[in-house]
Amino acid sequence: MGVLRTAVAVALLSALAACGNSLDERRATVCRRAVPAIAPDGSTVSLMRIGTGPGPDSVRVDYRTAGSPGAAAKARWIVCSFGPGSSLEAITTESGPVNGASVYLLxxxxxxxPEAASADPGGR
Structure with a gap:
């Protein structure tokens, strides 16, 4: 009986740990949709990775941009920090933080x- 209780406890703790590390899909969508607005004008965006960010309420999107044909692709990233729910509070890129007014307008x-939905690099 003790072995069964231990097995159930381990399974429950594993499930809780997985929930704590899971990526919130709504937050991931919001951050992913910000990428085309942040990426250089005229570039094509290719997603590489979407995962949890460095903070407890953050999402990191790694992507690649390519400009004109023959131009070298460049690896870039964006970290979106969230408040309650999926409320975007801050954005940081490889170039530094995006100012608050830009985040507000975005x-x-x-x-x-609909424009953000159609430009979403992961929504295709």
């Missing part, structure tokens, strides 16, 4: 639009 006037 959040309120772009991320939930």
């Amino acid at each position: 959040r309120h006037y772009y991320l939930d639009t």
Whole structure:
């Protein structure tokens, strides 16, 4: 009986740990949709990885941009930090933090639009 209880406890703890490390899909979508707005104009975006970011409420998207034909692709990243729910609070890129006014405008006037959905590099 003790072995069964131990096995159940281990299974329960493993399930809880997996939930704590899982990626929130809504947050991942919000961060992914910010990539085309952050990427250089005229570049093509290819996703490489989407995962948890360095902070407890963050998502990191690694992507590659390519410009004109024959131009070398460049690896880039974006980290989105979230408040309650899927409220985007801050963005940091390989070039540094995006200013608060830009994040505000992106959040309120772009991320939930049909244009953002159609430009979503992971929504294809």
